[in-house]
Amino acid sequence: MFRLLHIEFIKLWNNRASRVLILSYFILLTSIALVAAIKFDIGPIQFHLADQGIFNFPYIWHFNTFITGIFKLFLAIVIVSMMSNEYSNKTIKQNLIDGLSKKEFILSKFLTVVSFALISTLFVFVVSLILGMGYSDYTEISIIFSDLEFLAAYFVKLVGFFSFCLFLGILVKRSAFALGFLILWQVFEAFVRGMIRWKLFDAETTDTIMGYFPLNAMWNLLKEPFSRLNAVQSAVKQMGEQLNLNYHVHWYEILIVLGWTAIFIFSSYALLKKRDL
């Protein structure tokens, strides 16, 4: 296993573009701490974001995983190109000739993807923990370590998304086209949602159906955290509305994403096995 990871590491780390992207990704992950420094001090209006409760445990788990989830696009580029470059440089052919089996090839990519997700999760965990320790109103151990399922969901979300990128890289073989396809797929899911909502079902059934589409399922894992903020909730209350959202991570949502991950990885393997290089 470490041999496969090491092989992939050599390939990635010696590529300047990937190295820059990976580094900036992790710097961005860390930079979320800078949000704490956002402070407006304009005469009577004093606003300090850190005081708004976004760094309270356990809310911070939700908030930080949601925000850092956006940065995954950086790694998506790296992953799509690490797959498609093997085709454009024909190094996949040489790898197989040199004695890597097709299974090992896919496995080395998948292990890399899992490591990326794992390191990201650890990063977010540590950064959030430090931020929370500094700014949270509650620092009891039991509160700090509650709601950690957001981290689990974050990990699954990344693995699922990156596996999708891997699959697209193998399917399309050109990194630019694969990324285009990713965007196209996003549009496609939105289009299907629109069609279903318009022609077939009501909002709730549409949401249920859409929950089975890969990108939508990944999105569903972590719901937007903003409406949980006190400020937002009191504003809504003042307007006489009631927000009743379900923020929690559901087991079946995780299962759907894990299912897609399996489908992507096995289809990648099947594609590689079937193709003549």
Next chain:
Amino acid sequence: MSSILTVDHLTKRFGYLTAVKDLSFSIEKGNVYGILGPNGSGKSTTLGIVLNVVNKTSGSFHWFDGHTSTHDALKKVGAIIERPNFYPYMTAVQNLKLVCKIKEVSPEKIDEKLELVGLLERKHSKFKTYSLGMKQRLAIASALLNDPEILILDEPTNGLDPQGIHQIREIIKKVAAQGTTILLASHLLDEVEKVCSHVIILRKGEKLYSGRVDGMLASYGYFELKAEKMESLKKFLKSDPKFGSITVENGLLTAYLNEEMDATELNTLLFAQGITLSHLVKRKESLEKQFLTLTKNQTH
């Protein structure tokens, strides 16, 4: 002699095109093999199949004794297919380290192999800065990293300039001299003739011949002769059943042998007849000639 590769009734179809048709052959340890055939005769496809990058349609092949999986067997093989494929953004050494990792061998031989192919001074240059000849030599270094049981080269001199071709041939000769089994696919006959002891000849995916180079045609070679009395020379040779066809071209007489005869014997014979030669050479048919004869025979 132990067998390195056995191919048994191998067939590959690309849609309606049959690239390899019912091909069987085996590679024994210690010989230098050439796979000959015009472009599109199925050489690269055959190699692609045994190297795990092309899927076969039917038939089978196995490496060594048949108990190792293909990808494990390939770790003991060194192979280059058509173009050298490396990571362009990595240096020679980095690329070779990666290959070592894949083949599960220690990286200590990198310098030695780079030395062998004459790339040691450029070992820290990125692959993309190399010329085609250098890339090809790096590919050979990479294929030799594990001191392979067999070295497979597919058109190794394709697209190279004369100097590059010469360098590659020298390397191949060096490797062959060390006793490594070599399988060389080429459409360049003189290339195969210079280094190979055995040949497999393919045409349109079918095997025409496999065996020793000198046993390709049952032929005893021919004499090239010149004499003052050309007419009587020709007359005498025609009367002798040991000679087959006799042609005269530009004052040079070519007589094909029907059975074994060496130059001294002929010379003595002719001298006794009062015919003195001004030119006497015994030759074997070149591989090219044999190859053309063989492929022609099959068409008719």
